[in-house]
Amino acid sequence: MPRIRKKTSKRVNLHQRARIKGKARETRKKRKRDAKTNPQWKSKKAKDPGIPANFPYKDQILAEIAEERRQVAEAKEKRKEEKQAAKLVAAEAGDDAQTVAGSSTAPGMKGTRATIQPAASDDEDAPILLNPEYPHFQAIFEKSDVILHVLDARDPLSFRSSHIESLANKKPEQRLVFVLNKTDMCPRESVSAWATHLRASHPTVIFSVPGDGPKAFQDALGATTALELLREWAEQKGEDLVVAVIGTTNVGKSSVINALAHKASCPVYKLSNKPIQTPSTTMYPQEVVVEAAGRSLRLIDTPGLFWEYPEDASKEDAVALKARDILLRSRGRIDHLKDPLPPLNHIVQNAKKQDLMLLYNLPAFADNDMGAFLNGVARLNNLLKKTAEPDQILAARIVLRDWNTGKFPRFTLPPSSPSASSVADAALGKAYAKDDGTLSRLRTRSELRKSGGLVKMNSGDICKRTLVLDTEWISPEDSEPSEDEDEDDAMLDFHGSDGDDEDGVGDDNEDEDEDEEEESEDEGDDEDEQEESEVEPPPLPSKRKRPAEPSRGPKAPPKKRVAFDLQKPVRGVGLPSKPTPPKPDIKRPTLVSKKRR
Template sequence: MPRIRKKTSKRGTTHQREKIKRKVAETRRKAKKEGKKDATWKTKHPKDPGIPNNFPYKDQILTEIAETRRIAEEAKRKQKEDKKAAKAAASTEQNEDKEGSESGFDAVGTLNASTVTPKAKKTVAETLDEDDDVPVLINRDLPNFKAVLDTADVVLEVLDARDPLPFRSECLEKLVEQGNSKNRVVMVLNKIDTVPRESISSWAKHLRADHPTFLFRSASAFLPSDAGSSASVKGKAKAPVDDGVGVEALLEHLGQLADKRSDGKPLVVAVVGLANAGKSALINTLVKQVAFPTYRIPSLSAPSQGPTTTTYAQELTLSIGQKKIRFIDTPGLSWESSSTESEERRLRDILLRSRGRIDKLKDPEPAVDYIVKHAEHEHLMLLYNLPAFVRGDTKGFLAGVARANALIKKGGLTDHATAARIVLRDWSTGRFARYSSPPTSPAGQSVEDLKNMLETLKTRKEMSTSVSLVKMTSGTVEDRMPVLEENWVGDEGEGEDEEASEQAMTDEDEESGDDEADENEADGSDEDGEGDGSDEISYAPAPGKRKRMERTSVKTWPSKKVAFASLPKESKQSRITGSKRKKQNSGGMKLSSTKKR
């Protein structure tokens, strides 16, 4: 007989309870065992296991760590003492001023003390803010790169110390040396603070075999900063402009070249190189002021920038005693286009210039593939804390970066595109610290004159304590021909500058311009119906509203002899009532037809 109702009691036997416990324990044991075999990382920050006791050099490593801590503590203590001494000196000066003021009142001295002191504090910030508004005149005698090379007595070729060879132009150097001595080309190894001392020394020996080479680092006030953050602007205003490295040696060499001129004219120096190599910052550091705008690291809120910060040739004259040096800042080098240009070369150009948000590329994985193929994979593992992957395996590298940043999509798939964007962002912002070594080191090239400067740089071991260095394979010298005769500012350049300057007009003027344009369109459509279109008179629009008028002119009606006005738009309610009436009329017709039958 079937059961009429459910059991009211949940009471079970002891055998059933023990059976459930045994099943649960077995299930948990299996899940724990499978979890140990799973390759997916459970945490982003694994614990540091420390140095194993059976490691043979454990005592030496512990000694180095203790020495590093001791040096850091001494530096911190010395910094505190210097700060206290500065405060004490400032307090004593204030006391002396108070004593002097108590002795007597000097109207002129008091006035000078109250007005000059605050102005001296604001000079750096004011020059940085006002330089953007000062217009720089265009020299029509230097319309293109060829004119600059013909005018220059010396060509400063600015190279990036992280990988100098791709920043060199073989065709440019041959073009400069035609009919002249090798002294016309001077190479400057810039950004030496981002590279270990050993790499800088080897590159200086390698490059000096071809041309005179100088080491350089721009002043802190002219280093790239974030264009969208206000904090960086404050820090840049306080940054010194006289802490550049290699300024004296470079100016001394240029002064010697200026002494060789017998006509008394200033030495003309053209500063050339790829975009974002540091040409404008180099000139600003030499003159110790903000003469030309420098590159700013783009942010999400900052507007997009062009392919180069310097858009045309700009000049500046520096006086050193009785000698004068005329610097010409040039835009970044661009190459002649070729139909046979490979994709690898285009990717190299993007990574070398590293301008703008390169992490916003439509397909970022090929660029990361270029980086992985030219970098030491052990260093990449240390930089991103990744498990071992095969050398040159881009997919394995991106999978590790995706897991390290918890970029897992549905189904357990790793997000390679977002991981590639993270790597490109680190590359452009400087977090991806890299260096390279020259292919060969020529013998007999001495760098004894650079010994004092090299001692100020950090060694590879010292830099590895703060950043993870990645060794890259050095590139090759650029063999493409640079664009020489294309004008930087064409005939349309003045119109574009005028439009850019007049775009600062008020919104009321723009809105009134829009209303007038709309009224003109309406009047034009009515007049078309009255007469022939051949009698129309076109007026030139205002310079500030040229683009807007061009857009509206596309929507004008074609010229006809007869024009019909468009039907007025019906409201939604009228359309609904009209459809109901049609249905009623059709229904009435059906009824009448049935009655007739």
């Protein structure tokens, strides 16, 4: 009988549902099998249907496409001709083939390429050794004529040190010069204001090294001005000038020296995913000699400054100070910190709210509200937990990663702009006269905002902590385990550790307990224990979750389980066997079958 009306529900019983699934599975299997056996080629990309024939402007569109193709072909041919012309000019201009740097190809040879590289100098092949003249910071301060204190132009006050300035003021013949580095990452107005502010206390040079290649070292901003200034001071002294380049870790000290030397003399820090083993890229002083107009400038590259943390500081102040140092150094992957919230709290507390909203495209949030800021960043990047709550930890790591990789452009302004003081030194007057040309190469605030955003932050304070001066440097031999424990303790103190070895005290106590136990035992037992105590060292832990237990000699064979509980003595090898006792004769009862009558 046909169905009278349409079914109002799609519910079916389990038998019908299983039949439908089975048929669908068989259909898919059959289609897949047929597709494999079908020889016809089917492209995964959708074919362009082209312009319809009845489209009124088809001829114009085809003409435009043909014109674009013609222009691309002409540009390609033009680049090819320019490249060939440049090769011919370079080949004709060079008198000697060995003077050509880089790779050169003969015009008639296409299959082979002759690469000519300059011979490596002896300075590059020589290993970097520890100079005994500068065992610590105190020796560098005593022997240097000029101290170049490198500051980050984005927040110069946070990189200044009252202790260093007081040490320089004690020696009137010693000059302290501020090098305002990384000015290419700041707006022109901020750099000009900071230069005026810092020159009221000490001479200041505007500097920038855009990159780390040989060309960047030759085109560094302010390198020529700094060299002329140092050369005139060397002429006034009448002998070689010793210049110490100091500053916080990762502020750009080695880049400044490479720019002054016009070559890669010192290693430069590069961000990497590998764990960092040293607190500073430059582990001990390295001297680079630069010839400037007949005068030798001895530039000393120093490790990053190390401070003594105040012992009477509270826990909150210590955490805030540590977070500030992490952000200033930006060494390593700071976005991989176990707790990224303290450094991020420092950023939110000092950054302008409107600039953060524009940089990350966030809705409005309250001032100094780190939670609301992280919630907005998490929702923007779709970082939600299983409970649909924003993941603030991952959002904090994103912001710290931007800070670490230079995607968090920022600047500060000086607290006050004092009037420019008169310059008594003629060399400084000549250097300051070139500021207009240097500042003209920097971008303005509006240009930086349009390019990738810009965040205004509150200026920091001058560091008032005491600098570690009398601790010796760390040499590569000290990093390996040695017999002298005093050097290891000095290295720990240099990095800011307490230096107390609590584990060593515990080891002494354990040794005393073991001695008392050995004295209380017999001599025969001691020999047996010494033989048994020679256990093989435990194997290295593998990738398994539970480490393997240390081996304790050969394992005994497993006991055989029997139905009765009789412990028979085990016969040893070479031991006389004991006679077994005779078994008692037990008479078993006989079964007598009784016939039923």
